[in-house]
Amino acid sequence: MTVARPGSNELQPPASGHDIELHNVTLRFPRPDGKGTLPVYENFTLDIERGSFTVLLGPSGCGKSTLLNLIDGLLTPTSADSVKVLGRDVRTDPDVTRHTAYVFQSARLLKWKTLRGNVEFGLKGLGVQPRERWDELMKKYFGIVGLTDFTKYYPHQVSGGMQQRAAIVRAWVNEPQILLMDEPFSHLDEITAAELRRELITLWSRDEQRRTVVFVTHDISEAVQLGSRIIMLTPRPAEICFEQIVDLPWPRTDADERSFEIEKRLRLVFAERAGVKA
Amino acid sequence: MAVATRTSAVPPWLDALLRDRGIQVASMVGLLAIWELFSFLVGEFAGTSIMPGPIDVAPRFFRLVASGEFIGPLLETLGRTGLGFLVAFVLGMAIGIASAKVIVVKAATGLTMNILLFAPTLVVIYLGTAMVGVGNITVAAVAGLLVAPNVSIYMRDVLSDFDPDLTAMADSYRVPTRQRVVDVYLPYLVPSMLAASRVAFSQAWKIVMLMEVFGQPGGLGYEIRSSYYIYDLQRMLSFLIVFVVALLVVEQGIRIAEHRLVKWQK
Numbered sequence: 380m381t382v383a384r385p386g387s388n389e390l391q392p393p394a395s396g397h398d399i400e401l402h403n404v405t406l407r408f409p410r411p412d413g414k415g416t417l418p419v420y421e422n423f424t425l426d427i428e429r430g431s432f433t434v435l436l437g438p439s440g441c442g443k444s445t446l447l448n449l450i451d452g453l454l455t456p457t458s459a460d461s462v463k464v465l466g467r468d469v470r471t472d473p474d475v476t477r478h479t480a481y482v483f484q485s486a487r488l489l490k491w492k493t494l495r496g497n498v499e500f501g502l503k504g505l506g507v508q509p510r511e512r513w514d515e516l517m518k519k520y521f522g523i524v525g526l527t528d529f530t531k532y533y534p535h536q537v538s539g540g541m542q543q544r545a546a547i548v549r550a551w552v553n554e555p556q557i558l559l560m561d562e563p564f565s566h567l568d569e570i571t572a573a574e575l576r577r578e579l580i581t582l583w584s585r586d587e588q589r590r591t592v593v594f595v596t597h598d599i600s601e602a603v604q605l606g607s608r609i610i611m612l613t614p615r616p617a618e619i620c621f622e623q624i625v626d627l628p629w630p631r632t633d634a635d636e637r638s639f640e641i642e643k644r645l646r647l648v649f650a651e652r653a654g655v656k657a
Numbered sequence: 658m659a660v661a662t663r664t665s666a667v668p669p670w671l672d673a674l675l676r677d678r679g680i681q682v683a684s685m686v687g688l689l690a691i692w693e694l695f696s697f698l699v700g701e702f703a704g705t706s707i708m709p710g711p712i713d714v715a716p717r718f719f720r721l722v723a724s725g726e727f728i729g730p731l732l733e734t735l736g737r738t739g740l741g742f743l744v745a746f747v748l749g750m751a752i753g754i755a756s757a758k759v760i761v762v763k764a765a766t767g768l769t770m771n772i773l774l775f776a777p778t779l780v781v782i783y784l785g786t787a788m789v790g791v792g793n794i795t796v797a798a799v800a801g802l803l804v805a806p807n808v809s810i811y812m813r814d815v816l817s818d819f820d821p822d823l824t825a826m827a828d829s830y831r832v833p834t835r836q837r838v839v840d841v842y843l844p845y846l847v848p849s850m851l852a853a854s855r856v857a858f859s860q861a862w863k864i865v866m867l868m869e870v871f872g873q874p875g876g877l878g879y880e881i882r883s884s885y886y887i888y889d890l891q892r893m894l895s896f897l898i899v900f901v902v903a904l905l906v907v908e909q910g911i912r913i914a915e916h917r918l919v920k921w922q923k
């Protein structure tokens with residue numbers, strides 16, 4: 380089977396200009412006690428345009444991870460008009476999710492493989508061709524996250540931060556068009572997190588390929604530091620309660636007055652609208 | 658943080674083994690001392706020296722080893738153990754994996770496995786021998802029946818512990834079934850399979866010995882029984898030592914395999 384290398388230039392944006400289109404998505408989980416269902420999304424609609432860095436901000440348990448799982452085809456909605464990635468519906472065309480890469484909240488590495496082995500696991504799974512390119516790709520991304528000297532280590536031999544970096548390499552190495560990131564830095568100490576945030580935003584903003592990032596967080600200052608568009612979700616069933624375009628250059632710092640203003644406003648709105656529903 | 662590499666030249670698995678070995682030798686010497694003391698006390702208080710100590714047994718044991726007389730019975734017992742182990746392991750793995758994957762199988766086998774787990778070994782041996790008669794088939798059936806539950810319950814629990822997040826990760830990278838089996842499920846299962854086989858082997862070994870002591874012709878157990886009948890306790894204890902040593906050697910072998918195969922573990 381030959382797969383066009385995700386991220387290659389032949390990958391045109393869909394006519395809509397939206398790399399991700401969720402239309403009227405409803406998702407209800409069965410409750411653990413078997414009594415009824417838990418509605419996480421009711422007729423939820425969201426379009427995400429190519430090249431945007433969209434941050435999903437919402438209280439924990441509102442369905443942020445669930446949304447990324449839906450986009451990556453790991454979950455099937457109860458009903459939906461469309462769950463489209465690059466113009467193709469992931470339910471009928473699951474192979475389109477080869478163009479999405481998912482960085483989970485925890486590293487999810489195979490502990491019996493070295494960091495390099497874990498990255499190769501992803502490349503092999505996606506069937507990335509030609510194989511000769513793997514070395515070059517891995518070298519580049521291990522270098523970017525500062526793991527060049529640790530590729531032969533097993534996960535238990537490195538710190539949690541390094542494990543998460545390896546997971547990031549696994550996701551990015553293939554240079555996919557869409558990056559899904561689920562609170563990827565929330566388990567890390569603040570210094571490491573800040574460093575990785577800076578690396579991420581530098582990498583993304585300098586990339587000519589206009590990659591689309593969907594970044595989940597419950598941290599408002601992280602959202603303001605990273606996002607070109609911030610979408611605030613309410614508790615279940617999640618609805619978009621506020622949207623903010625952040626038109627500031629990267630890298631951003633808290634010291635910058637304009638981002639500070641935005642952060643302040645978001646905090647107010649968050650307390651007001653994204654609090655626990657009555 | 659990087660792992661601190663030990664300065665010694667021996668590989669870590671061997672190093673760990675040697676450190677274990679030191680403690681093992683020390684405890685073995687302690688055990689022999691207790692045995693000697695016990696036999697001495699029995700002699701003191703009962704008046705007759707009915708219980709030979711290690712010093713009495715040693716010459717007989719070494720003669721047994723030197724003459725090669727132990728080889729035939731040992732191989733016979735080992736062969737039966739292998740047979741029983743194989744039946745137990747295959748049956749246990751199959752039931753274990755099936756009951757982790759299929760809820761109906763778990764419901765259907767759960768109680769049976771528990772009953773077998775707590776069944777008194779000797780009763781099953783007698784029943785088996787009475788129903789099937791003496792012979793290697795009985796040995797395989799009884800050992801299989803008694804040991805399989807341990808393997809199956811253990812493997813079932815190990816499989817249920819499998820992290821569903823890893824499955825989602827593999828889904829996300831669109832990993833095909835073959836790669837999942839080779840790169841995810843097998844490496845996940847191998848350490849537990851080795852641990853299960855270590856336990857299963859020693860259990861099968863003991864059951865086979867019991868069956869030989871209680872009626873199966875040939876093997877170490879038979880030698881022990883016949884020594885007992887002619888009241889040759891030194892011979893009996895010599896064979897018992899052969900039994901223990903062989904068991905330790907096999908166990909150690911599986912341990913080494915574990916260390917080699919599972920080098921990624923802490």
Ligand SMILES: Nc1ncnc2c1ncn2[C@@H]1O[C@H](COP(=O)(O)OP(=O)(O)O)[C@@H](O)[C@H]1O
Pocket residue numbers: 408409417419437438439440441442443444445446
């Ligand atoms: N597989 C599942 N089965 C049942 N309920 C689930 C499942 N996954 C998530 N949920 C529930 O859906 C809600 C949203 O979960 P999630 O998307 O993980 O929230 P978060 O915004 O914190 O990432 C939570 O209430 C969670 O308990």
Ligand SMILES: [Mg+2]
Pocket residue numbers: 443444445484561
């Ligand atoms: Mg989450």
